[in-house]
Amino acid sequence: MALRPTAAISAAIAAVALISGCAGSRPDPAPAPAPAPAEGAPLETRPGNGAGYLPAFPGQTRAAGIRNGAAVDVHVVTQQLNMPWAVEPLPDGRYLVTERAGTLRLVSADGQQLLSVAGVPTVRSQGQAGLHDVALDPAFASNGMIYLSYTESQPGGYSETLARAKLLGDAAGARLENVQVIFRQLPVMDSERQLGSRIVFGNDGKLYFALGERGEAVAVGQSQDLRSHFGKVVRLNSDGSVPADNPYVGRSDASPEVWTLGHRNVQAFALDATTGKLWAIEHGPRGGDELNLLKAGANYGWPIISYGIDYSGTPIGAGITQRDGMEQPAYYWDPVIAPSGMIVYHGTLFPQWQGSILAGGLTGLKLVRLQMDGDRVVGEEWLLQDPPRRVRDVQQGPDGAIYVLAEAGEQSPLLRLTPRSGG
Ligand SMILES: [Ca+2]
Numbered sequence: 001m002a003l004r005p006t007a008a009i010s011a012a013i014a015a016v017a018l019i020s021g022c023a024g025s026r027p028d029p030a031p032a033p034a035p036a037p038a039e040g041a042p043l044e045t046r047p048g049n050g051a052g053y054l055p056a057f058p059g060q061t062r063a064a065g066i067r068n069g070a071a072v073d074v075h076v077v078t079q080q081l082n083m084p085w086a087v088e089p090l091p092d093g094r095y096l097v098t099e100r101a102g103t104l105r106l107v108s109a110d111g112q113q114l115l116s117v118a119g120v121p122t123v124r125s126q127g128q129a130g131l132h133d134v135a136l137d138p139a140f141a142s143n144g145m146i147y148l149s150y151t152e153s154q155p156g157g158y159s160e161t162l163a164r165a166k167l168l169g170d171a172a173g174a175r176l177e178n179v180q181v182i183f184r185q186l187p188v189m190d191s192e193r194q195l196g197s198r199i200v201f202g203n204d205g206k207l208y209f210a211l212g213e214r215g216e217a218v219a220v221g222q223s224q225d226l227r228s229h230f231g232k233v234v235r236l237n238s239d240g241s242v243p244a245d246n247p248y249v250g251r252s253d254a255s256p257e258v259w260t261l262g263h264r265n266v267q268a269f270a271l272d273a274t275t276g277k278l279w280a281i282e283h284g285p286r287g288g289d290e291l292n293l294l295k296a297g298a299n300y301g302w303p304i305i306s307y308g309i310d311y312s313g314t315p316i317g318a319g320i321t322q323r324d325g326m327e328q329p330a331y332y333w334d335p336v337i338a339p340s341g342m343i344v345y346h347g348t349l350f351p352q353w354q355g356s357i358l359a360g361g362l363t364g365l366k367l368v369r370l371q372m373d374g375d376r377v378v379g380e381e382w383l384l385q386d387p388p389r390r391v392r393d394v395q396q397g398p399d400g401a402i403y404v405l406a407e408a409g410e411q412s413p414l415l416r417l418t419p420r421s422g423g
Contacts, residue, residue, distance in 0.1 A: 011331055029354060043382055049309050049336035053321050056328045059376060062306070063331070066371060066381035068199035069228035071420035077403075079413035086133045086341070087405045087414060089397040091141050093415065096167075097405065100130035104148070106174045107414065108169075121167065124158050127192035129303035132160075135207075137238060144168065145238075146176075149197045149209065151413035152176055157190035161195055162209055164238070164399035182240025183209065183257070185229040191216045194283070197270035198341075200280035206243055206292075207236045208259065210280060213302065223262050223302045226254035231302060233266065233280065234257035247297030252329040262300040262326065263292075267341035268359050268394075278373075279330075281359055284308035285316060287334030288375070289358070292327060293375055307334055330359040331370065331377040338362035341393035347400025349419055358402060361393030363375040367391055367404060384415075 015033030042062035053059050081097055084105075088096045093109035096117075102125050104117040123131045129151035137145035144166045151162040162183040165176035196212030213223045213231035223231025226248055233255035249252035266375050268281035278294040288308025294298050305323050306316040322328065342359035357370040357377075371379035384391065384404065392412075393405040402417040 017031050036410065040055045040067060043335070043380055044335070046240055050307050050321075050334050055309050056322055059378065060329070061332050061334065063370070063380045063390050066369070066379045069369065069381050070232055070350055072383060073420045075418070076115065077414040078107055078414050079408070080114055080410040081414060082410045083106065083407060084392060084405050084414070085131065086393045087395050087403055088134045088137070089395055089403055090182065091398055095403070096134050096146065096402050098131045098134050098148070100216070101125045101133070102131045104131065104134065106169060109335065111414070115169070115174050116191040117167070117169070117174045117176060119151060120148070120150070120181060121179060124153045124192070125151070128195055129158060131194035132139055133198035133199045135201065138205060140203050147199050149199055151192065151195060152184070154155050154188040157188040158166070158192065159188050160185040160195045160211055162199070162240070183234065183236060183307070185211050187228060188307035189214050189219060191219070194265040196263070196266045198267060200278060202271055202278060203273065204380050207238055208269070208278060209234050209236065210263070210269045212265040213263065216267075220303060223264065224299070224304065226251070226258055226261060229255060229257070231261065231263045232258050232262065233260040247420055259296060260294050260298050260300060261297040262302050262304070264302040268339040270342045270344050270357070272355070273345035274346055274355070278332050279342070279344060279357060283338060284310050284332070284334070284336055286313075287336060289333040289336040289378070291370070292329050292331035293330040295327070296363070299325060307332045308336070323415050330375055337368055339396070340391060341405070343394050343396050343402070345396060345402070349400035350402070358394050360394050360404065362390050362407075365390055369396065
């Protein structure tokens with residue numbers, strides 16, 4: 001596939017130059033070179049689980065492998081985090097980090113001080129359940145509002161819940177004020193599995209919340225049921241109300257919050273701030289992790305179509321990978337990477353990574369970079385493999401550095417990635 005400089009890349013360069021010029025702290029970067037076409041053999045060499053499954057188009061899986069696209073320095077900001085789940089760099093250089101057991105940490109810029117933020121809602125912490133994502137309001141710098149997702153005990157089971165609050169604090173302490181629940185996943189279910197739970201704000205100012213299918217036999221099929229929030233991405237105003245232009249508003253057979261359907265368990269979700277597109281990566285079963293470009297009202301097919309198979313070794317449903325009216329993934333992995341956390345990179349520090357997707361892998365023990373040509377993946381690179389890292393979240397900081405939250409029990413690190421000095 002020919003690789004050509006895209007309008008998106010040109011726009012990204014222009015945007016970066018503009019931001020840099022405003023800040024006045026850094027010389028305008030030289031225009032980034034167009035990414036070189038990737039030509040290596042695919043990095044994945046193990047056999048797939050879906051042995052008889054064929055991709056729907058060339059390059060949908062096992063793209064050309066890239067090795068050492070950029071040399072990276074890895075700096076440990078702190079390694080005192082206890083089973084963290086999400087990180088959000090703040091404009092002032094500090095970091096918010098969620099810990100799954102229910103603590104929200106405010107980490108100083110130098111990583112030396114870890115405050116526990118008071119006022120976090122009580123969470124159900126068991127299995128995959130707990131305190132999950134944290135996101136900043138688009139106007140955080142002026143209003144201090146943050147959003148938290150977490151598993152909440154309810155009569156009859158648990159819901160994945162979204163709350164917002166104002167973050168207040170200084171070096172002496174931090175707290176949440178006016179905590180307000182703005183959304184609960186329904187139906188309530190007695191399951192602590194496959195909860196999804198990534199929050200992203202779009203360029204339209206709307207809040208997008210990815211929700212899992214809960215992994216219980218009794219819930220199979222609800223990803224296709226518009227009345228259920230299982231296996232959906234929902235779209236909300238920042239106060240939790242439903243935007244009037246949501247795709248299923250006004251239908252008696254649908255929850256008006258639904259924006260996309262047919263997901264299994266989205267745990268990596270990001271805005272491409274340059275194009276405005278929303279990308280998500282969801283866990284497949286055995287095989288079949290999917291990168292999807294999300295479009296209003298679209299159906300991503302689970303559990304009707306999949307490139308994976310059941311953990312027992314049997315097919316999913318009828319064992320098909322395509323159906324009319326259902327979206328194909330832009331890319332899939334078999335064996336899985338077990339996605340968790342992603343960004344579409346648009347910073348100045350790694351000019352050769354402009355527009356790349358960077359995603360964490362839990363079982364793959366690595367950071368995955370996907371080189372993009374428009375909406376297609378044209379190359380795959382594996383980073384942070386030495387030592388292997390179980391990556392839980394990936395974010396870009398205001399400085400263009402890449403922040404990676406890795407999972408290592410009670411001594412989990414927050415890592416800062418920058419280009420290798422002199423490299
Ligand atoms: Ca799918």
